[in-house]
Amino acid sequence: MSDHKLTATGRKDEGKGASRRLRHAGQVPAVVYGGGSDPQSVQLEHEKTWVASQKEWFYSSIIDLDVDGKVQKVLLRDMQRHPYKQLIMHLDFQRVNQNEAIRMSVPLHFVNGDTSPAGKAADVVIMHELTEVAISCLPADLPLNIEVDLSELKLGDTVHLSSLVLPKGVEIPQLKLGPDHDVAIVVARQGRVEAEETPAEGEEAAAAAPQAAADEGEGEAKGDAEGEEK
Structure with missing residues (x-):
C-alpha cells in the first residue's frame, strides 16, 4: 500500500x-x-x-x-x-477503519503482451475484456494495482480472474459466487482477415461485364425480330 x-x-x-x-x-x-x-x-x-x-x-x-x-x-x-x-x-x-476489510476496484496492469507469442503474431488480436477488478482486503494490504503477466499468451488462450496472482491478504469476492463468475479478462483471438479481390479477378469481371451486356442486347434484338416475322 x-x-x-x-x-x-x-x-x-x-x-x-x-x-x-x-x-x-x-x-x-x-x-x-x-x-x-x-x-x-x-x-x-x-x-x-x-x-x-x-x-x-x-x-x-x-x-x-x-x-x-x-x-x-x-x-x-x-x-x-x-x-x-x-x-x-x-x-x-x-x-477507513484499519481493522475492517474494504472493497475497492483496482486497475489491472497488463505487461509483456507485446513480447508474448500472441503479441508477436501479426494476425492475433489481444482483447482486454476487463481493465479493473473488485477486491477485498484490509486497508494495509490494499494494492495500487494488480499486474497481469501476458508473456506466455498464445493464440486461443484465455486469462480468467482465477488466474490472477494476488498480493498477500487480497481476495476477489466475485470468485466465491461460483465458476460462472470466473470471467475472462484477456483473450487472444485470430484477427479478422479481409477478403480482397485480386487484380486478375477484377480484370476478368470487368471484361465479362461488357460481353454479358452485349450478349443480352443481342438476345433481345433476336427476340424482337422473331416477333415481327410472326
Whole structure:
C-alpha cells in the first residue's frame, strides 16, 4: 500500500450557493463520512486536487486527508466532474477503519503482451475484456494495482480472474459466487482477415461485364425480330 496526502479545511456553509462560491474561489467542496463519526463538510484547493486526480493512486489508494491539522485515512468514493470543463465539482471521501476489510476496484496492469507469442503474431488480436477488478482486503494490504503477466499468451488462450496472482491478504469476492463468475479478462483471438479481390479477378469481371451486356442486347434484338416475322 502507498499512502498519499491531501490537505483540506473544514467548512460550515453548505448548499448549492455556498458550493458555487467555493468553486469560483478555486476550491472544491467535499464531504468526509463513515468510520463511526459524523459527516464533515470540507474544502480542498482545486488546482492541487486536479493534479492529484490525474494520478492512478487518487482512485485506488488510502489517502491521508489532513483536515485542519488532523489526519484522517480515507478512500475516494465519488467524484463529480463538470460536463465539459476541467473542473471537479464535488468529492466524497469515506473514512477507513484499519481493522475492517474494504472493497475497492483496482486497475489491472497488463505487461509483456507485446513480447508474448500472441503479441508477436501479426494476425492475433489481444482483447482486454476487463481493465479493473473488485477486491477485498484490509486497508494495509490494499494494492495500487494488480499486474497481469501476458508473456506466455498464445493464440486461443484465455486469462480468467482465477488466474490472477494476488498480493498477500487480497481476495476477489466475485470468485466465491461460483465458476460462472470466473470471467475472462484477456483473450487472444485470430484477427479478422479481409477478403480482397485480386487484380486478375477484377480484370476478368470487368471484361465479362461488357460481353454479358452485349450478349443480352443481342438476345433481345433476336427476340424482337422473331416477333415481327410472326
